[in-house]
Amino acid sequence: MRWIISFLLCLTATLSPDFTSYADDTPAITKQPVGETADGERIYLYTLKNPNGVQAEIMNYGGIMLSLRVPDRNGKLGDVLLGYADPMDYVRTGNKPYFGAIIGRYANRIANGSFVLDGTTYHLSVNDGRNTLAGGVRGFDKRVWKAEGTKVPHGSGLALRYWSKDGEEGFPGNVWAKVVYTLTDDNVLRIDYSAASDQKTVINLTQHNYYNLKGQGNGDILDHLLTIHAERFTPVNPELIPTGQLQRVAGTDLDFRRPFAIGSRIRSRDPQILYAKGYDFNYVLSGKVGTMRHAASVYAPASGRRMDVFTDQPGLQLYTGNFLDGSEKGKDGAAYGKHAGLCLETQHFPDSPNHPNFPSTVLAPDKPYKQTALYRFFTSP
Template sequence: MKITTTKFGEHEGNTVYSYKLENNQGMSISCITLGCIITEIQTPNQNGEIENVVLGYDDVASYLERTNYFGAVVGRVAGRIDKGEFELNGQQYSLPQNENTNHLHGGPNGFDRQVWDAELIETESEVGVEFSYLSKDGEAGYPGNLTVKISYLLNNENELHIKYYATTDKDTLVNLTNHTYFNLSGNVKKDILSHQLKIKSQKILELNNDFIPTGEFLNVESTPFDFRDGKEIKEAVLSEHPQIKLVGQGIDHPFLLDENHNEEIMLADKESGRKLIIETDEQSVVVYTSNMLDESFKVRDVQSKKYLAICLETQGLTDSIHHPKFSPCILKVGEEYKTTTKYKFTTI
């Protein structure tokens, strides 16, 4: 196993470094200090052919030009906060609105746009990088100096472990996730409509017209959102269900997970034979079938379009600060925010 460090570019006077983590099985993960972005994941198909299975760019400018959050860590709070405001400990806080009236993924200058510090990790069993960032009190409207550490660790079992850690000096909100777009066909040969998706989830969050949770849980049984037995993604996104049509004929919904660390999320592509198994500490996974991608740009040499990839964002429930029956994403002084998600790349 080894790590290769190169210069990726610059942002606001800071050098952006790229780290390529390689194991002994031919798998590699490339990530950069801008937004902890995962730029490539190279994995073998059923014939041993190694190809990239995520969307990304090869330069800093492309990541900054668009707000699709390819491969990035988003925060302080992933997802949408209704009207960009919340109350905590009797005080009202206002956040920048960057999606109509919503505050989305930490705002227009969130964690995905920051250059993080990095330390390399090399042991007998894994290679990785630990990113760190101090989000200062008042940044993007949030209270507290928030110290954040994100680790990407690759082992010889073709497993990527993402570990999130944060502490604060004032009570604040934290709900972190990674926003990688997966396409297991290899080098984006096709869209993900024929990918098989399986999720151990009986309930999703219903969304209103602003894509904010209504607070109601919908049972997936007899709906397009029932992935408990696994099915092709197109069976869901091509349906006439009002929640599918609401978000642009696709999925952009939190699924409440029934289990943790027991192969609760699985994505597979029969043609390439690749399979991704995701296990997490988190309460939910936001499934996004890239139904909002437009056709005005290219992802490397591939034309952007709907359903080009799928995001599987493990996180706490969206907009939980406004819903008392959700588990809150409040981090208190003296507490630690700690969560891990594992991505295992294998074949069918």
Template sequence: MKKSFGFMPDGREVYMIELHSGKLSAKVLTYGAIIQSFCVPDKDGNIKDIVLGFDNLEDYIEQDKCFGCIVGRCTNRISNASFKLNGIEYKLYKNSQGNSSHGGKIGFSKKIWDIDNISENSVTLHLFSPDMEENYPGDLDIYVRYTLTEKSLRLEYNGHCNKDTIVNLTNHAYFNLEGHESGDISNHLISINADYFLRTDNKTVPDGTIVSVAGTPLDLRQLQPIGNNIDSDYDQIKWSKGFDRNWCINGKLGDFNKACELIGPNSKIKLEMYTTQPGIQLYTGNYLGSDRKAKDGVTYVDRGGYALEAQGYPDAINHPNFPSVVLKAGEEYKEKTEYFVDIEKCE
């Protein structure tokens, strides 16, 4: 079902699409292709909205935390806000301590997407990004399809460009498996299926080294409370006031691999994320705190949710040893991420 969610300052209308499948429901906005809600039953059958967000368009426009949106053309950081492709240097907008982050000044998260197709449990959104928008080369067409099954929320990305370019898309939803309004997530259980992570400088930009998690507080291979090491003095945690790093997902590159697993300690809602992307950026909402009223009139606190960003490695274009994020002219950009929900196995 499609209904109005408000109007942009220039008068363009934004829509909300409600999806239903079995006991699950979700809402997606045409602004930023945002996941506005994802409602699932807990162990007692009570419905929990496990995605953070807002009740009105104005707050989505004004906020700077990327709640629920699709980030692009290139997510995460690009060092020195520049890259070279086919011998040409491209200068990007600096919005992160001299680097470029999350698509630049007006990335995909701030665009109105077109509705390409809609059904009871699925919606496909389309965005056209013209040549040299935010100084990225090529006319890029991107489609993102959200499909709600009885056990999951699936995101499928497809696109093509008429010039060689770089593309690295993710969804930036924040999750709280006790319900979006439930506050600190330190007691949630987490495991990440990764033997390695990307070391960064103190500006959260990868320095090109791929480091074993073994013997570090970033070893999340066994299920454990998020809070176990979130306040560690380890520089890769301390610099970000919590977790904010890219882990290198185990498995064959391009396969549909398990990235992570999380469990709400009281709700017993279990979330497993699978993706074709090579990396997952876990961000534990270290700077989420705000006086801005969110959904249901609540205010969010620091570490009130976690982003699980399935993505290509950050700054990959500037590190030849990272999996490539170059999309060749005429080739297809194709990625998939799926959030599976389970209750029975957690009881």
């Protein structure tokens, strides 16, 4: 009985409205129906706007962010996210690249689709060879979330809630998850994640936007200058599963401690880069885990757009769209080829449940999960 009371208290604290709810149709947020799933669940598109004209479009299906329009150095707004033109294409195609989606229960990879927790082995659905990727066959990215407009002091947002049942994709425990997207008046995209469970499980949530700061469809991101504040990364085997080691970036082509053009070393003969066919690595961020700190910066010289990333998480996954091959037809008829966008996913380390030396991803009834990520957009002359 004591653990039930403890769990309910944590659930209330974690998932109770921490923003003021208000009508979906206001000057700051609008809502429109776009279709239904095969099961008849209704899908809506929400549009957030700020006084600067910056605009974000989000669906309750997969918590997917379809577009994000921010100004370039000349003040011209442009969409910096890869994605499909028709919102229902995310459902019809299965969204194999995970464009713009919320990823869970466990972001990134879990080796052999299994892990041991308190002596019990849990077998997950596998969808990446013999491994589990991005939560399994039908992760959070393919679920319909309950959505509600939210009001914050200096911006507007959308709160998304989803109940993941015990055993879903093989994970134990009923999990109540909440993600709040906020677009602030000073051009910051804020993402707050929280979750609670009625029994021990593992969790690792993130968001999978593909950014091209020149504007989606305007070529690749190889000319983008990238900085990542990390001294180490988690090296991987040929299946992109962490070996369990923490390796220094110094002396490798994965070193972004000072700005480098992404394309300057992406064709390196470094075995790690060859495994990934580009960059697809978890960086061990500098600073104290649990405190907000500057994780990365990206600059596109062609547009003048800059993006700073802040997080309280231990890791940041850099992915450079290595498996895009032109078959994904996006907005404005764009064919997204290799390296058309990059992802900077705030997270815990991949395969943490199978590596006791990694920061723990165990979610217990008396220990709710929370994380915050900030993506700040601005320009340079």
